[in-house]
Amino acid sequence: MKAIVIGCGMAGSRVASDLHARDRDVKVTVFGAERHPPYNRIMLSTLLAGRAAEEDLAMTGPPAGMDVRLGVRVTAIDPDRRLVITPDEVVEYDALVLATGARAVYPALPGLDAPTVRAFRTLDDCRAIVAGAATARAAIVLGGGLLGLETARGLAGRGLAVTVVHAGPHLMDRQLDAGGAEVLARTLDGLGVAVRLGARALRWTGAGLDLADGTTIPADLLVLACGARPDTDLAAAAGIAVRRGVLVDHALRTSDPHVWAIGDCAEHDGTVYGLVAPAWEQADTVADRLTGATTCYRGTRPVIRLKATGLDVAAMGSVADHPDAEVVSFADPARGTYARLVIRDDRLAGAVLLGDNPSVGTVVQLFDRDAEVPEDRRSLLLGRSFGAVQPARSESPAFLPAQALVCRCNSVTKAAITDRWRDGARTVPEIVTTTRATTGCGGCRDAVTGIVDWLAAAESEEGSP
Known part of the structure; x- marks a missing residue:
């Protein structure tokens, strides 16, 4: 099978790598409009802040030997003849994956053509x-x-x-x-x-x-920084159904049975996510589909994280008032701390957490799993329970459930990390290579390091965790 991926960003490079890993007989060609090898777009703000170098943004891209053409813009798709057209050539495909991303929104203001x-x-x-x-x-x-x-x-x-x-x-x-x-x-x-x-x-x-x-x-x-708009031009010109993004079903297939779409350009069930975790879940689904599996993508419960020096924000779901909802909140503006939980049927419908809050990991886990919240809601606001005296509990990774999601971007659980440890991975870089943890937003690096340190200490003291 000849597969073409248009886009060599975080979504496109991931689906190309996943296809190669599943079936070496699939001939994959990747076109990337940018001349740079795949890089972590999420970390651009860290680069801007001077807290990372360009080499820190490098990602594991498509494997060596794959036909990757950087700095080449696809100008058209001919879905009837299954052709991808560039300024210099025409390439045939059996399956086409659109990972064209999104474009920055420019408001209609005079003066925006200035070099400043x-x-x-x-x-x-x-x-x-x-x-x-x-x-x-x-x-x-x-x-x-x-x-x-x-x-x-x-x-x-x-x-x-x-x-x-x-x-x-x-x-x-x-x-x-x-x-x-x-x-x-x-x-x-x-x-x-x-x-x-x-x-x-x-x-x-x-x-x-x-x-x-x-x-x-x-x-x-x-x-x-006025937002981004899904890049749907190629799809629309080819007669593929487009609304806000390129419309896809639960298989991530477009209105053309030979074309799929993932990442920032795709609209699934009325949602354009614009986040890396859904894009990588979609890449995984398409790679499965193109190699014979029947995996479906049912959507993602996104968690938005803002982490910069002095700023820490986590937001998930909807925090709008609802007549059937229970709302629990706490604010300490002087210390930059705020929490608001919206609970329906004993589950989190939405949450906002600002500042240094020890319960943020627990809240994210509850939201991810759609699990019941504790009876004492205040423990989710301040990281501790009230009333009856409870024994102190260490923040050690030993108390983290095996199925706790450590890396949301790559859906890596604590169990996956401990399994790789038992398979012989002994350092954070080795864990990263085998699980891809930390390669998305990077927000889980401390957690991954903590688990590796705990595993090493446990093995040293007891033989094997």
Whole structure:
């Protein structure tokens, strides 16, 4: 079988690798519009902040020997003849996987063609922003979502005066409630990041951003973090069904029986996720399907994490008020701590946790598994129970359930890590190679290291855990 993957980002490179691992007889060709080998897009904000080098973003891409063509843009698909067309050649396929990702949204504002303006989506974007920050004194980040706040924190860490301009009523308004967003804005202010809410931008002058209320925010660098739009152009031009994204069923198959779509460009059951964990689950499903399995993708319960120096936010599900819901909350704005849990039928319908909260891991696990919450809800707000005296319990990985999800991006459980240990993997890099844990957002690295250290100590003291 001849399979073509269009896109060599985090989703495209993963499905190509998975296909190779399942069936070496599948001939895979990968086209990547960017000239860079696959890199971890999630860590771009860490690179911007100066807390990572470019080599830290490198990912295990398609295996050596696979036909990978970087810097080659596919211009058209001919689904009737099963052809992929580039400026230089025409290539046949039996199966086609669209992993075209998404494009940064550019608002309709005058002045955005200036060299002092950059969207933040790719490695080249990040390089340009870092170069601009080297000579800038003040920056504006247009957009108060997850990426915008990570960008703002990174620029502030480079010594710039930073203002986040957001048209919505509060920060991260797709994930946070107003109370949590207020605490977050206060935390940002303490980190040197100003916030303007409900602000409509009119134009970029090169020396500042004019707003509809008549004010101008002075700055010499503008970074656009206004969201991303699924790249569906190829699919739409080929007559493949598109709504917000390329429409797919539970097999990730499009309206064309020979074409699949995954990642940021795909719309499954009305949802475009825009997150790495769903993209990699989808890649796994498509690799299964193309090699004879009947695996189905039923959707993902996404957890949004914002982790930057001084910022820690976890958001999942819906925290909107509901007449049948029980709401438990706690706020300590002075310490940047906030928690809101929305519970229905003794299960988490949604949660927001800001600041250093020891219960965040437990809350994420309960949400992931759709499990019943403890009777004492307050233990999920503050990390401890109340009333009856309970014995102290160590945070050791020994108390983590075997099926606890350690790496959400790659669906790696504690049991998977301990199994690889028993198979002979003895270091974090060896665990990473065999499980792919930590290769997504990187937020689980401390947890993986802790489990490896615990396993080593247990083996040293008792022989084998």
